Amino acid sequence: MTPIASQAPGSLAGIRVIDLTRVISGPFCTQILGDHGADVVKIEPPGKGDVVRSQGNMVNGESWYFAQFNRNKRSLTLDLRSNDGKRILHRLLEGADVLVENFRPGVLGKIGLDDDTLRERFPRLVVGRINGFGSSGPYRDRPAYDFIAQAMSGFMGVNGPADGDPMRAAPPISDMVASQNLAFGICAALVRRATTGQGEIVETALTNGLIAMMGYLAAEFFATDHVPARTGNDHPMLYPYGLFKASDGEVAIAPSNDTMVERFLGALDKLHLLDDERFADNARRMANRDALREILNDVTETRGVDEWIEHLNRAGVPCGRVHDLRETFADPQVQAQEMRLALEQASGTVPVTGFPVKMREAPATLYHRVPRLGEHTHELLGELGMTGDELEALQARGVI
Amino acid sequence: MTPIASQAPGSLAGIRVIDLTRVISGPFCTQILGDHGADVVKIEPPGKGDVVRSQGNMVNGESWYFAQFNRNKRSLTLDLRSNDGKRILHRLLEGADVLVENFRPGVLGKIGLDDDTLRERFPRLVVGRINGFGSSGPYRDRPAYDFIAQAMSGFMGVNGPADGDPMRAAPPISDMVASQNLAFGICAALVRRATTGQGEIVETALTNGLIAMMGYLAAEFFATDHVPARTGNDHPMLYPYGLFKASDGEVAIAPSNDTMVERFLGALDKLHLLDDERFADNARRMANRDALREILNDVTETRGVDEWIEHLNRAGVPCGRVHDLRETFADPQVQAQEMRLALEQASGTVPVTGFPVKMREAPATLYHRVPRLGEHTHELLGELGMTGDELEALQARGVI
Numbered sequence: 173m174t175p176i177a178s179q180a181p182g183s184l185a186g187i188r189v190i191d192l193t194r195v196i197s198g199p200f201c202t203q204i205l206g207d208h209g210a211d212v213v214k215i216e217p218p219g220k221g222d223v224v225r226s227q228g229n230m231v232n233g234e235s236w237y238f239a240q241f242n243r244n245k246r247s248l249t250l251d252l253r254s255n256d257g258k259r260i261l262h263r264l265l266e267g268a269d270v271l272v273e274n275f276r277p278g279v280l281g282k283i284g285l286d287d288d289t290l291r292e293r294f295p296r297l298v299v300g301r302i303n304g305f306g307s308s309g310p311y312r313d314r315p316a317y318d319f320i321a322q323a324m325s326g327f328m329g330v331n332g333p334a335d336g337d338p339m340r341a342a343p344p345i346s347d348m349v350a351s352q353n354l355a356f357g358i359c360a361a362l363v364r365r366a367t368t369g370q371g372e373i374v375e376t377a378l379t380n381g382l383i384a385m386m387g388y389l390a391a392e393f394f395a396t397d398h399v400p401a402r403t404g405n406d407h408p409m410l411y412p413y414g415l416f417k418a419s420d421g422e423v424a425i426a427p428s429n430d431t432m433v434e435r436f437l438g439a440l441d442k443l444h445l446l447d448d449e450r451f452a453d454n455a456r457r458m459a460n461r462d463a464l465r466e467i468l469n470d471v472t473e474t475r476g477v478d479e480w481i482e483h484l485n486r487a488g489v490p491c492g493r494v495h496d497l498r499e500t501f502a503d504p505q506v507q508a509q510e511m512r513l514a515l516e517q518a519s520g521t522v523p524v525t526g527f528p529v530k531m532r533e534a535p536a537t538l539y540h541r542v543p544r545l546g547e548h549t550h551e552l553l554g555e556l557g558m559t560g561d562e563l564e565a566l567q568a569r570g571v572i
Numbered sequence: 573m574t575p576i577a578s579q580a581p582g583s584l585a586g587i588r589v590i591d592l593t594r595v596i597s598g599p600f601c602t603q604i605l606g607d608h609g610a611d612v613v614k615i616e617p618p619g620k621g622d623v624v625r626s627q628g629n630m631v632n633g634e635s636w637y638f639a640q641f642n643r644n645k646r647s648l649t650l651d652l653r654s655n656d657g658k659r660i661l662h663r664l665l666e667g668a669d670v671l672v673e674n675f676r677p678g679v680l681g682k683i684g685l686d687d688d689t690l691r692e693r694f695p696r697l698v699v700g701r702i703n704g705f706g707s708s709g710p711y712r713d714r715p716a717y718d719f720i721a722q723a724m725s726g727f728m729g730v731n732g733p734a735d736g737d738p739m740r741a742a743p744p745i746s747d748m749v750a751s752q753n754l755a756f757g758i759c760a761a762l763v764r765r766a767t768t769g770q771g772e773i774v775e776t777a778l779t780n781g782l783i784a785m786m787g788y789l790a791a792e793f794f795a796t797d798h799v800p801a802r803t804g805n806d807h808p809m810l811y812p813y814g815l816f817k818a819s820d821g822e823v824a825i826a827p828s829n830d831t832m833v834e835r836f837l838g839a840l841d842k843l844h845l846l847d848d849e850r851f852a853d854n855a856r857r858m859a860n861r862d863a864l865r866e867i868l869n870d871v872t873e874t875r876g877v878d879e880w881i882e883h884l885n886r887a888g889v890p891c892g893r894v895h896d897l898r899e900t901f902a903d904p905q906v907q908a909q910e911m912r913l914a915l916e917q918a919s920g921t922v923p924v925t926g927f928p929v930k931m932r933e934a935p936a937t938l939y940h941r942v943p944r945l946g947e948h949t950h951e952l953l954g955e956l957g958m959t960g961d962e963l964e965a966l967q968a969r970g971v972i
Contacts, residue, residue, distance in 0.1 A: 183763060183764040183772070184763060184764070185764070187763070196787065196788075200787070223829070227809075228788055228791060228795070229792055229795030230795075236792075236795040304890075306905070306908070306909045308908060309904070309905045309908030309909055310904050310905055311905040315890040316890055319826040320892040323894045323895065325900060326895050326896060326897040326899070326901075327743070329899075331741055331742040332732075332733075333732075333736060333739070336736075337805065338815075339739075339804060342732075342789060342803070343730070343731075343786055344788075345741075345785065348785045348787060349748075349749070352749065352753060353752060354929070356752060356756040356759060356929065357931065359759035359763055360608050360759050360929075361931065362759070363584060363587070363762045364583040364934055367766075370933060372583070372932060373931070374929060374931055374932075375929075375930045375932075376928055376929050379905070380909055380926070380928040381928045383926070384926070385743050385748045386925060387596065387600070387743055387744065388596075388628055388743075389743055390640065390901075391637045391639065391640040391924070392629055393897040393898065393901075394924070395636040395637075399898050400742075404739060409628070414719075422738075424722075424724075424728075426717040426718070426720055429623070432715075489715065490714070490716055490717035490720045492720040492723045493724065494728050495723065495724050495726050495729055496799040497726040498793065499729075500724065500726035500729075500783065501790075504709070505705050505706070505724075506779070508708060508709030508710065509706045509709055509777065509779075511780055511783045511784070524790075524791070525783055525784050525790050526783070528784040529753050529774060529775075529776050530776065531757065531773070531775075532772060532774075533770060534764055
């Protein structure tokens, strides 16, 4: 356990997390906890480990997809189907604050850790879990996957071009949102434990997380009983808003209220359009969106993207370039915010995304590189008092 | 303060939050804290309040958009530009655990609460803030908006149909993700405070939050130095995956590994396709995606959506219906998970989305209806010892 950065201990310093998760949603959650100082012990099946270790783009034998979700963890191999494996897991839980899992509902029960047992044997433990649909209800046992959660949550139904199919978001947002929800829930439970001494079982589901993100679109449906239409890049309630043509590309422009619309039209020297019957208020601008779009594009096409961005920002109008990922990570603001980090792995430098939650006193930190499979098995089992002979015997039997 | 549900106190019971936020990202964050038991005091400008109170679909004089983000809060009106307003805010902060704001960087400093002052005068206070680009760096003062964060984070660049424009997600996901990030960060800081007694300043930015969600797409860019292409509903690394035609609509199907692909093809009685040179492994299926899609659609078109969903789930293949929001909220699983709640407002029953984070011992609860503007001003200032005369004088001067 060699810290690769020494700073003030993170907010979750002293919190030991036993991490049984794999793939994306669980590992992203435990990485967030690790980024903020928790001691995350990732338990993986001996031999192969988390399936993601061999998925995605491999560079010098290392999956950069795996690296993206597994920094700031230690790796321990353990066969949880064996009795020795179960026994060791129980001992690890005795010294832990948090257990995180993303098995299907019921799987943890099969290794002797159903909810009642967990609450009884480890009364201070906070158990966090992510699944597809929740651990009750008719679909609890269905196999889950981000794409299905995007479809069933109603997200895809409102997302996509007006004249096209329902469309998923490109990143697995139901996974990522679930990770964040669980990281929050675990910390909220730890806040309660600090006063009550009581543990908790915290659960979030891919589908439920996305439903809670439907926000004002859900409100619109509830209020009108009409399903909101897909509107592509057009805002369903505001105009002007969206992508506008510049001479050398497109600019995203989003004036969010009448004051900003005035600033925008003023910056285009088109303030007089507000005297036009067709564009006098937001409702009329929505009704005559295509006509207004054409007039505005005629102006925006006369200058380049950079020029508009500078000019409109000076006028106080929210606007920006549509970045591809290369442009995003090259952007001076993104660099100033350190949203690209470099992990010094044995295989070379691996870039990963940075910390979105900034703390002044106890900042998120790179404590650990991405661990090799089982890299910390001896260290961690040594902490339980196991000796070389025992470990060799366990290894020989494939338990670790 | 009349609780509308009595249950075990939530995880954040006893935590007092002073909430200066407006619009979406801040109010969604503080609502999450309120759902889990925090006592959230929403401070609004006298007269008009949060602008969202008069936006979106109004039913019986009430904005259902506002309701979606402002349950479980008490409302106090206060003119923060007046000296009395500032003085009262300072007194409120003395009894508070958390302050949340989503002003532009620097605005809080103008009312006498710059970071150094906050840390010095309120050493136990956790200050949470959301802004567009972060409070340092060249764009710190730019006006921000969800659409711009979606554009600049690289999200839009990878999102959308293969043959179309970069496309935003329909919900304001950068706002919602920032809310979740901040709710996590505040709780992580409270965990630290429980042992150190120290407050914190926690910040998240719309753009940074979305960048951290780019996950494996960012990894792909880092590893290959190629910007990932937009692929619409197709997965960039897996096939078969996506929307398939049934006789009466479309089915989302997402086998995420070779075992599941076998199950899927077996369920279609098409297992022999794996013997076909073109489809023998994932790489070859990706290369011959269109040919395989056609063969599979020929089969899926022979039955209805419901039939496929039952059949494929029985075979262990992740699949589901592409719900519109009406279907989502009518779904028996969504109902079993209580992802639609009913607020009993004075104006009638207002539906809102439910709690995505479930707790066994201290569950999220509906404690408060959506407050009328200033509904709790007298109650809250009374707690500070202010009397009827003082309150009348403040009201007469427009301070409250």
